[in-house]
Amino acid sequence: MIEKFVKQTQFASHEDFVKNYRIEIPENFNFAYDVVDEWAxxxxxxxxxCWTNDKGEHQDLTFAQVKTLSDQTASFFQSLGIGRGDMVILILKRNLEFWQSIVALHKIGAVAIPATHLLTDKDIVYRANAAGIKAIVASDDENLVTHINLAMPKTPTVKFRILVGKNNIPEGWIDFHEGVKKASPFVKPEHVNTNEDSMLLYFTSGTTGQPKMVIHDFTYPLGHITTAKFWQNLHENSLHLTVADTGWAKAMWGKLYGQWIVGACIFVYDYDGRFIPEDMLRIISTYKVTSFCAPPTIYRFLIREDLGKYDLSSLEYCTTAGEALNPSVFETFYKQTGIKIMEAFGQTETVATIITFPWMSPKPGSMGVPNPLYKLDLLTPDGRSAEDGEQGEIVFYTKEGKPLGLFRGYYRDDELTAQVYADNTYHTGDVAWRDEDGYYWFVGRTDDMIKSSGYRIGPFEVESAVMTHPAVVECAITGVPDEIRGQIIKATIVLANDYKDKANDELAKEIQNHVKNITAPYKYPRIVEFVDELPKTISGKIKRGEIREKKIEML
Structure with missing residues (x-):
């Protein structure tokens, strides 16, 4: 399958890869027909x-079955008047119905909007009105259904509420399974889409302000060939598990597009409630998962377990993204498993743009090197291209054409789009630096940078140092105004259970001295605050702005 889109898939060197790696874009490409149905x-x-849940249920789907289910689901959607360009929000957790629904929406040219079940009625009202959502397809979750019902009087564009459930269907809702079952044979629309049509919309969970609407076109799945083949290192015999709810953009990185293009089987562990490391390790062992991708937070929990109790011999490859990886986590995981975690960087607006490729030796904490399909630069505050060792904002130049996977803009917000994407340059808002070997290292968001006594300090480098102390489970570094230094560094820390009763001045001093020994002394946190939890968005991003605004408590 991949050979349909990539003429050369094996490379003699990284230089060969950079020079010759290209993805062919068919006219009017549609992932549902050109990949899913073609496999069928x-x-x-x-x-x-391969799907299983925390209740012990298990089900496999072949490509033929995915085609049949998506055809039936597409016909069901058509019977409701849903078609090309219509906005449909999918709030389906890790339910099997997510895959048949999103493929079905692609088949009729509608726009899929994956979303989390953690949304409140206020969140749903905002999203429905901002995007003009026509239908909501939701999991049978009592709390979620309640919030959707509360939102309805304020969401005039929503015409249909569709429930994926096994119990009684509430008044005003349509039974998903019954609708699919009774659907007429599917008839493909005469003209489904062009490459430039909108296919996927994501509401980003920014740490300030209302979420932005990131819009991707029908060529977006092709950009994830790089993600699956050359970052996750997948092949036709891979069984790949990405730890992500389908409501997040990370699910599209690891639970659909690139994986099926390269012919890998997607493994789904559908669980409710909090993440339990022992359960995840047992699932990997039982089902012989070969490839695993998770954010660094998951790895931090896993390495606190006795990994020797589990048979992880099937694991071939492990990757991480979503936030920068602490070197201490990399080293501990490697010692216990023999597997090096391969890091990458990207955004909801892009695919993987900086990657530790399979043929590279990873440097713990480094994102890797640029994806050759993206023309990357690091820009200093005064507009220069940064030298090696110098910090700069990650930008992508598009004068030679929009690279595969780059968003088309923020939906219905030309002004916001122009703030980050103008003059053939997309500004990511993320700061990094490049070492002498060409590896890129994450520093932080441009608005999170700390300027103290003339030094420009990224929060991640301090967080990495703080995280090496055994008492620390989570940490957020922010800048606090200071008359003399301009800003001083504050560490807001969540302690491990064994240290919670030691949250005092003595432990704070110990952590401060520890950081001085790990990194440059000027980077140590002069303020330390212990908290039970860090404020986060519904997608798990730390709300640094909220921490900065909080009254400072000197310890």
């Missing part, structure tokens, strides 16, 4: 999805 035609019994 050429290899119908090939396993596409």
């Amino acid at each position: 035609r050429t290899n119908p019994n090939k396993r596409a999805l």
